[in-house]
Amino acid sequence: MGIWDTLTDLIEAATPWTTAEAEAPVAQDEQTEETTETKEEPAAEEAAAEEEAEEEEEEEEEDEDELVDPKETLEEECRQSKKCAPVKHHFDECVDRVTGAAEGVPKEDCVEEFFHLAHCATQCAAPKLWSVLK
Numbered sequence: 013m014g015i016w017d018t019l020t021d022l023i024e025a026a027t028p029w030t031t032a033e034a035e036a037p038v039a040q041d042e043q044t045e046e047t048t049e050t051k052e053e054p055a056a057e058e059a060a061a062e063e064e065a066e067e068e069e070e071e072e073e074e075d076e077d078e079l080v081d082p083k084e085t086l087e088e089e090c091r092q093s094k095k096c097a098p099v100k101h102h103f104d105e106c107v108d109r110v111t112g113a114a115e116g117v118p119k120e121d122c123v124e125e126f127f128h129l130a131h132c133a134t135q136c137a138a139p140k141l142w143s144v145l146k
Contacts, residue, residue: 082144083137090136091129099125099132 090096106122113119 083141086137086140086144087130087133090133093136095136096129096132099129103129 091100103122103125106120106125110120110122
């Protein structure tokens with residue numbers, strides 16, 4: 013009998029839809045009690061919302077104190093410099109070509125051009141980065 017019970021349990025576990033369970037309809041008296049309870053809940057929700065707003069303000073103050081990564085700023089300057097201008101121009105042309113595709117689904121992407129631009133910016137920023145880091 014142990015094997016039969018095991019098989020029955022496995023079948024019941026595999027077919028959860030065989031058992032239909034429904035909640036009983038709510039009586040009119042219970043509905044009025046629920047509505048009075050829900051009127052009290054918004055006050056608690058407002059208090060929780062105020063606490064969350066205070067926490068967000070504290071997090072914003074902490075975010076202001078965070079340091080900015082000098083690598084990102086140096087790479088952005090390098091992307092805009094004359095050294096990376098040809099690569100950036102090629103990338104921008106590719107982006108214009110892909111976004112202006114008439115069919116709606118572009119046949120190419122600009123991943124290769126993006127990596128060339130990122131490589132140029134990294135190569136340009138690397139020597140400057142060591143002088144900024146402490």
